Amino acid sequence: MNSYLKDKVVVITGASSGIGKALADIAFESGAKVAVCARNLSKLMEVFSKNSASENLLLLQADVSNEADCGKFIDAIVQKWNGIDILINNAGMSMRALFDELDLKVLKELMDVNFWGTVYTTKAALPYIKKSKGTIAGISSIAGYRGLPARTGYSSSKFAMQGFLESLRTELLHTGVNVMWASPGFTASNIRNVALGANGTAQKETPLAEDKLMSAETCAGIIYQGIEKRKRSIVMTSQGKMTVFLNKLFPGFMDNMVFNHFAKEPGSPLKK
Ligand SMILES: NC(=O)c1ccc[n+]([C@@H]2O[C@H](COP(=O)([O-])OP(=O)(O)OC[C@H]3O[C@@H](n4cnc5c(N)ncnc54)[C@H](OP(=O)(O)O)[C@@H]3O)[C@@H](O)[C@H]2O)c1
DSSP states (O other), X not given: OOXXXXXXXXXXXXXXXXXXXXXXXXXXXXTOEEEEEESOHHHXXXXXXXXXXXXXXXXEEOOTXXXXXXXXXXXXXXXXXXXXXXXXXXXXXXXXXXXXXXXXXXXXXXXXXXXXXXXXXHHHHHHHHHHHTOEEEEEOOGGGTSOOTTOHHHHHHHHHHHHHHHHHHHHTTTTTOEEEEEEOOSBSSSTTTSOBOTTSOBOOSOSSOGGGSBOHHHHHHHHHHHXXXXXXXXXXXXXXXXXXXXXXXXXXXXXXHHHHHHHTSTTOOOOO
């Protein structure tokens, strides 16, 4: 429960699993009006079946890489609740493949979802968030601060997302709108199972012990604390904080550290 969220209109993209699902659950349980989307509507309905009849929950199909879908998603919310207080650009996907072997359609797809999805949804929601003096948040990653090997498309999309949000934050500085990006460290979710390989098919298994990672619920709670405090950015997990800090001071040293870390992952495509 988070009393700050009560009666607010909270919009979350990509909420049928992981961090988005946890963000939606917390907002709903806190008395917010919650609108969520994903590409697969039947999965979204199944995941929220307990509360799907509630007047405070709106489940919609939208592919955030499609500008028209994003516009229709926001229009439907405004028609129902007449405004938006908080937009969380969460929908995202990952990849694992060497750039040398990568079909560039994978890199384009990651940019379309992670970067353009944020741009399209934010553009459609901005007039309403300016009215409410609310918050625009983006779920970035440590990969948005430090380029990660075998994740060229993922890191590119998250650097682009952060650049976009930092520019927009500065443009909106005197409007009362807060723009924030949150960068989780490794968090338990479905993201690594559906991460794309070199030819664009899902890798289908995670190389990490998901049960040892930060939970999506903890991650979502930290994101709402940041939104409530109108923070600029949040970096999560001690490993994530250390990576961002060391990379600022010793980027060359971190090239080796990061390579060695990812080379040790089961099934890593990295080789010395
Ligand atoms: N988990 C981590 O370790 C981690 C770390 C740092 C940052 N993040 C970021 O956190 C965010 C959420 O990731 P997660 O880990 O919770 O992943 P997840 O469990 O795979 O959930 C991703 C959600 O996004 C939706 N989605 C994917 N593509 C979409 C599209 N084109 N349009 C609309 N919805 C779409 C998926 O549903 P459909 O497939 O039905 O569309 C799903 O609901 C992402 O932006 C990710 O980059 C995650």
